[in-house]
Amino acid sequence: MKIHEYQAKELMAARGIAVPQGRVATSVEEAVAAVEPLIQASGNPVVVVKSQIHAGGRGKGTFKEHPDVRGVNVVTAGIDGGPEAAAAEVGELAEKMLGSTLVTIQTGEEGKQVNRLYIEQGIDIARELYLSVLLDRAVSRNIVMASTEGGMEIETVAEETPEKILRQTIDPAIGLADFQANALARGLGMEGDTARNFTRFVKALDRMAMDLDTDLIEINPLVVTSQGEVMALDGKMAFDDNALFRHPDIAAMRDETEEDPAELEAKEAGLSYINLDGTIGCLVNGAGLAMATMDTIKHVGGEPANFLDVGGGADADQVATAFSIITKDPKVKGIFVNIFGGIMRCDVLATGIVEAVKRVGLEVPLVVRLEGTNVEEGKRILREYDVDVIPADDMKDGAEKIVGLAS
Numbered sequence: 001m002k003i004h005e006y007q008a009k010e011l012m013a014a015r016g017i018a019v020p021q022g023r024v025a026t027s028v029e030e031a032v033a034a035v036e037p038l039i040q041a042s043g044n045p046v047v048v049v050k051s052q053i054h055a056g057g058r059g060k061g062t063f064k065e066h067p068d069v070r071g072v073n074v075v076t077a078g079i080d081g082g083p084e085a086a087a088a089e090v091g092e093l094a095e096k097m098l099g100s101t102l103v104t105i106q107t108g109e110e111g112k113q114v115n116r117l118y119i120e121q122g123i124d125i126a127r128e129l130y131l132s133v134l135l136d137r138a139v140s141r142n143i144v145m146a147s148t149e150g151g152m153e154i155e156t157v158a159e160e161t162p163e164k165i166l167r168q169t170i171d172p173a174i175g176l177a178d179f180q181a182n183a184l185a186r187g188l189g190m191e192g193d194t195a196r197n198f199t200r201f202v203k204a205l206d207r208m209a210m211d212l213d214t215d216l217i218e219i220n221p222l223v224v225t226s227q228g229e230v231m232a233l234d235g236k237m238a239f240d241d242n243a244l245f246r247h248p249d250i251a252a253m254r255d256e257t258e259e260d261p262a263e264l265e266a267k268e269a270g271l272s273y274i275n276l277d278g279t280i281g282c283l284v285n286g287a288g289l290a291m292a293t294m295d296t297i298k299h300v301g302g303e304p305a306n307f308l309d310v311g312g313g314a315d316a317d318q319v320a321t322a323f324s325i326i327t328k329d330p331k332v333k334g335i336f337v338n339i340f341g342g343i344m345r346c347d348v349l350a351t352g353i354v355e356a357v358k359r360v361g362l363e364v365p366l367v368v369r370l371e372g373t374n375v376e377e378g379k380r381i382l383r384e385y386d387v388d389v390i391p392a393d394d395m396k397d398g399a400e401k402i403v404g405l406a407s
Contacts, residue, residue, distance in 0.1 A: 009022065022038070022120035025116070025118075035083055042121035045078035046074065059071060069097060075089045101113055115257060123225060129223070130220050132218040142172070148188055168184060172210065181198070182195070185198045277331070280304050281305045286309060311344070322352075324359060327360050365402060365405035368391060
């Protein structure tokens with residue numbers, strides 16, 4: 001689960017991690033009303049208007065409806081004109097940004113609608129850095145990544161100048177050690193009070209990641225002010241869904257408008273579904289078999305449209321829901337059902353397919369490969385209800401058939 005920048009900063013501030021002052025706004029009036037209190041509290045006449053969407057690259061992103069407006073805008077009108085001038089410019093920006101579609105490097109061409117803004121105090125920036133605490137699945141531990149190249153996409157830094165990325169692996173029994181935090185500070189060229197501020201900051205971030213079961217905390221940029229303070233100018237967080245039962249306050253922060261409706265529907269039905277860019281819809285039981293099915297589709301020249309694991313204990317209603325979710329995707333040109341009936345019975349799956357076809361119809365080719373428990377009963381059900389199914393002998397045979405039919 002992901003949350004917005006303003007929510008991430010609320011969580012940081014509650015743990016003593018330095019963030020700029022800011023206010024969230026869902027209307028032009030709220031955006032304008034936020035300006036004067038921020039200027040008075042910070043003493044800085046500069047404010048920043050930030051789009052709140054679950055995607056990176058907002059600073060360089062532009063709006064479809066207003067190509068001259070960025071996803072993040074620095075308002076300097078208050079320097080000469082005072083709070084009133086700053087508020088007027090913020091109001092003009094909010095008019096254009098709220099309800100418009102922001103396109104960034106991470107949203108793709110379709111972009112995302114902006115429904116919230118974050119109005120934030122300006123900061124006197126001396127340096128911009130990169131900092132994150134993330135789960136490294138290769139070592140099954142959190143690691144800290146830091147770089148002097150703040151403000152850049154970390155993927156670009158890794159590709160072009162990998163030597164500028166610093167890493168420290170965290171021992172979960174003791175957390176980030178002092179010597180590790182100090183090594184990061186030295187690697188970033190810090191000394192004196194700035195280095196001490198950074199070590200406190202990164203150790204607090206490590207404790208936060210452990211306490212909240214995060215998969216990722218990313219701060220890009222992390223800034224050093226002219227006074228030597230270390231502050232999170234941005235904040236991105238993602239949480240382990242399986243641990244949310246321990247954090248009802250975090251779960252309450254979920255913004256369903258930022259999530260794929262099909263993925264939400266699948267989650268409510270107890271299914272594992274991820275939307276992809278291909279044309280072959282996949283309905284499989286078991287994550288391993290689902291991955292193998294997707295690999296086989298690619299191997300024979302196709303592209304999977306989704307990852308969908310109905311699990312080992314799905315009932316007919318869940319199967320029907322899964323089938324319905326796949327058929328709603330306009331990209332899907334064919335469906336491959338690949339089931340090995342161990343815990344899940346083939347007759348249950350067949351009943352689910354029949355129910356789904358009755359509900360939503362079938363307008364694309366359907367290839368089904370069934371093996372395992374009650375396989376003959378499953379095939380009988382499909383024949384008896386006259387569902388237009390192309391049978392497959394094995395996984396590769398099914399993949400080849402559906403890719404050929406879809407193309």
